[in-house]
Amino acid sequence: MSERGERTDRLGAEGPAPLWEVFVRARRGLAHTHVGSLHAPDAELALHNARDLYTRRQEGVSIWVVPASAITASSPDEKDAFFDPAADKVYRHPTFYEVPEGAAHL
Amino acid sequence: MNGPFAFTLALGDDALIAAQRLAEWTTRAPEMEEDIALANIALDQLGAARLLLSYAGELEGAGRDEDALAYLREDREFRNCLLVELPNGDFAVTMAKLLVLSAYQLPLYTALAGCPDERLAAIGAKARKESAYHLDHATLWVKRLGDGTEESHRRMQSGIDQVWPYAHELFAARPDTPVDPATLRAEFDAAVGAVLAEATIAVPDSGWAPAGGRDGVHTEHLSYLLAEMQVLHRAHPGAHW
Numbered sequence: 001m002s003e004r005g006e007r008t009d010r011l012g013a014e015g016p017a018p019l020w021e022v023f024v025r026a027r028r029g030l031a032h033t034h035v036g037s038l039h040a041p042d043a044e045l046a047l048h049n050a051r052d053l054y055t056r057r058q059e060g061v062s063i064w065v066v067p068a069s070a071i072t073a074s075s076p077d078e079k080d081a082f083f084d085p086a087a088d089k090v091y092r093h094p095t096f097y098e099v100p101e102g103a104a105h106l
Numbered sequence: 107m108n109g110p111f112a113f114t115l116a117l118g119d120d121a122l123i124a125a126q127r128l129a130e131w132t133t134r135a136p137e138m139e140e141d142i143a144l145a146n147i148a149l150d151q152l153g154a155a156r157l158l159l160s161y162a163g164e165l166e167g168a169g170r171d172e173d174a175l176a177y178l179r180e181d182r183e184f185r186n187c188l189l190v191e192l193p194n195g196d197f198a199v200t201m202a203k204l205l206v207l208s209a210y211q212l213p214l215y216t217a218l219a220g221c222p223d224e225r226l227a228a229i230g231a232k233a234r235k236e237s238a239y240h241l242d243h244a245t246l247w248v249k250r251l252g253d254g255t256e257e258s259h260r261r262m263q264s265g266i267d268q269v270w271p272y273a274h275e276l277f278a279a280r281p282d283t284p285v286d287p288a289t290l291r292a293e294f295d296a297a298v299g300a301v302l303a304e305a306t307i308a309v310p311d312s313g314w315a316p317a318g319g320r321d322g323v324h325t326e327h328l329s330y331l332l333a334e335m336q337v338l339h340r341a342h343p344g345a346h347w
Contacts (some may be wrong), residue, residue, distance in 0.1 A: 017137070026318050045246060049139035052146050 015091075019068040020046040021051050024060035040065075111165040112185065113283040114226065115175070116320055118158030121187035122176055123206060123328070125151035126335050127194060134216075136197055143243060147204070150236040157229045162166065177339035182322040182331045182339075189272040190330040191319070195265065198258070201247040202265035206239035209298045214291040221284040237248045245301050252305025261304065267310050274315035 009036035017039040035054050040046035046065040055063065074082055090096050128148035135141035138254060159172040170178075193202045215237055218230030251262040279288035302309055318324065339345060 039137060040139060041250070045250075048243060048246060049143065053139060056146060091199045 002006050017041040020065045022046075022050045023064040023066070024050075024054055024058055025062040026063060031080060032062065035059075038067060043067075058064070107176040109140055109282050110223070110284070113164055113280070114158055114162040114165055116187075117182050118162050119157050120190055120211075121151045121155035121158060122206075123184070123331065125149070125155055126331055127190060127192075128200075129206075130194055131200065136308045142195075143294040144200075147240050147243065148241065150233075154229065155238070157219045157232075161225050161229070173339065173344075177336045180328035181324055181332055184319075184324065184328060184332070185322060186319055186324075186328075187272070188316055188319045188325055189276065190271065191325060191331060192269070192272065193327055195268065196261060197247075197255040198251055198261040200265075201244050201251065202262070203296060203300065204240060205244035205248050206269055206273045206276075208237050209294050210273070210287075210290065211295045212237040212241050212297075214234050214285060214287065217285040217290065219275055223284055226284055241297070248301055248307070249305045251300070252307040260304065263307050266307050267312075270310040271312055271316055273315045275317040275319060278320065281339070299318065 018039055019037055021037050022035050024035045025032045038046065038049050038053055040049050045066060047063060050063050050065055054060070125148045128144050128151065131144040135144055156172050159175045163170045163175055189203060191202065199273040206247060209320060215234035218226050219234060221227050248262060253257040258308060275296065277287045277291040280286055299309065
């Protein structure tokens with residue numbers, strides 16, 4: 001019994017299974033959208049659980065699962081430094097510019 | 107009982123009793139995600155049971171609908187295999203039962219999809235996709251538990267040991283039916299054998315092969331299950347949502 005696979009070692013570990021973030025593509029042509037998260041011991045079971053939890057009413061045609069620990073997120077503390085500088089730079093929007101006379105197909 | 111009616115009734119009873127047993131896991135599964143997975147599988151079985159029992163009622167021609175067949179028969183009138191009425195046991199026993207049941211239902215429904223009876227063919231075509239998923243789900247868990255920790259391996263082996271004798275009844279020859287279950291045994295052995303090998307689970311070599319479900323001779327467990335399943339309908343005939 002000493003040759004059990006590494007794959008399932010975490011099943012015997014204490015505590016809840018790792019957290020996974022779930023992304024579902026509603027139909028062809030759309031991007032995968034974050035729909036929620038779930039616990040699962042490995043990627044294959046995470047995919048199965050996601051199918052049961054998030055697509056049982058035909059919500060999707062494709063699922064991604066990503067270990068929550070693999071996601072690097074911006075911090076709320078850095079919100080000002082990250083996002084405020086964009087507020088006064090109206091020239092970054094195309095509507096800031098007037099279309100010159102005669103440029104019909106710009 | 108005429109042949110087509112008895113055959114359809116047996117398949118419907120398999121699905122109905124399997125659904126009722128699996129539903130007992132609701133709110134009791136090891137984790138929330140698995141709770142929903144088991145409830146989904148139970149609902150798939152219930153969906154197949156409704157189609158099969160409705161059609162069985164039509165084949166019988168005595169005016170019994172799906173509710174009459176599900177709620178107003180005694181235990182001796184049920185034709186399900188013994189496997190599905192067995193208690194759930196621990197999670198490993200339930201996964202062993204699901205593995206055996208789905209590895210039997212998948213080739214059965216697949217063969218049914220090509221049979222001359224259009225209604226049975228349509229039911230088979232719908233149900234086989236669900237069975238394929240059930241088999242996939244049971245396979246995932248049997249591999250993980252069998253090839254997991256010392257304790258999970260011990261429980262998985264014990265689950266297979268408990269369930270295995272009841273697999274033989276599923277494949278008893280019935281040459282006069284649309285699909286003779288005996289012809290599915292080789293496919294079952296290959297599929298389940300591969301899963302158990304990867305799960306490092308030994309195939310039990312017990313010669314014990316309990317049977318009788320197809321003749322209405324059941325274990326006592328079925329009677330308790332039916333009492334719970336039928337009590338509301340018997341107290342309030344015709345009750346519906």
